[in-house]
Amino acid sequence: SIKACLFDLDGVLVDTAKYHYLAWKRLAEELGFTFTEQDNEKLKGVSRMASLDILLSVGGLQFDNAKKYELAERKNNWYFESISKMDHTEILPGALNFLKACRENGLKTALGSASKNAMTILDNTGLTPYFDAIIDGTRTTNAKPDPEVFLLGAAALSVPPEQCIVFEDAEAGVEAAHRAGMSCVGIGSPATLGQAELVVSSLQEMTIERLKELSLAR
Ligand code: BG6
Numbered sequence: 001s002i003k004a005c006l007f008d009l010d011g012v013l014v015d016t017a018k019y020h021y022l023a024w025k026r027l028a029e030e031l032g033f034t035f036t037e038q039d040n041e042k043l044k045g046v047s048r049m050a051s052l053d054i055l056l057s058v059g060g061l062q063f064d065n066a067k068k069y070e071l072a073e074r075k076n077n078w079y080f081e082s083i084s085k086m087d088h089t090e091i092l093p094g095a096l097n098f099l100k101a102c103r104e105n106g107l108k109t110a111l112g113s114a115s116k117n118a119m120t121i122l123d124n125t126g127l128t129p130y131f132d133a134i135i136d137g138t139r140t141t142n143a144k145p146d147p148e149v150f151l152l153g154a155a156a157l158s159v160p161p162e163q164c165i166v167f168e169d170a171e172a173g174v175e176a177a178h179r180a181g182m183s184c185v186g187i188g189s190p191a192t193l194g195q196a197e198l199v200v201s202s203l204q205e206m207t208i209e210r211l212k213e214l215s216l217a218r
């Protein structure tokens with residue numbers, strides 16, 4: 001049976017994609033090209049440096065590593081300005097209620113995010129106290145679809161992977177969950193998250209009942 005729920009952050013608990021987009025777009029404009037919202041879709045769930053590589057390929061530009069770190073830092077400073085102003089009103093619908101329900105039902109909760117900014121976002125939105133363990137981009141070396149972030153989460157909770165369920169909005173995250181030996185609930189559209197055991201449009205649709213049905217089906 002299920003003992004723990006592991007949550008991705010960006011796109012599952014908070015909508016930060018718009019802030020990432022504004023910062024990447026600003027960087028692209030400084031570099032002399034346009035970066036569209038459609039281009040931004042390719043960055044969901046992708047690590048900071050891999051995101052920069054995708055952005056630069058859209059602009060047809062190449063730089064050495066030193067310059068790339070400088071560009072990524074510039075983007076992150078703008079992004080950080082946006083997330084510094086976040087508060088609890090930016091928690092996605094259903095997320096807080098479902099986190100509370102998990103804990104009231106004796107399930108452990110962990111964060112499994114690629115972001116190095118996760119603590120700022122969790123603290124500003126007031127979500128930090130709802131997690132038994134927090135694994136973010138400062139703790140991992142391999143980005144999703146590598147299972148590292150979720151395996152570290154399960155280990156921190158002392159729950160075996162097969163008793164964990166992951167909540168993810170990115171295709172790479174669903175793959176990471178499966179490679180960790182965990183089931184996955186996709187948050188978004190079945191068109192992109194079809195590999196997940198269940199897809200819902202938001203955590204508002206998620207209940208402990210549905211979680212139990214999922215674990216019976218395994
Ligand atoms: C993921 C986001 O959660 O974190 C990506 O979906 C982002 O868009 C990645 O690039 C890394 O985040 P950060 O905050 O460390 O740049």
Ligand code: MG
Nearest residue numbers: 008010011169
């Ligand atoms: Mg995400």
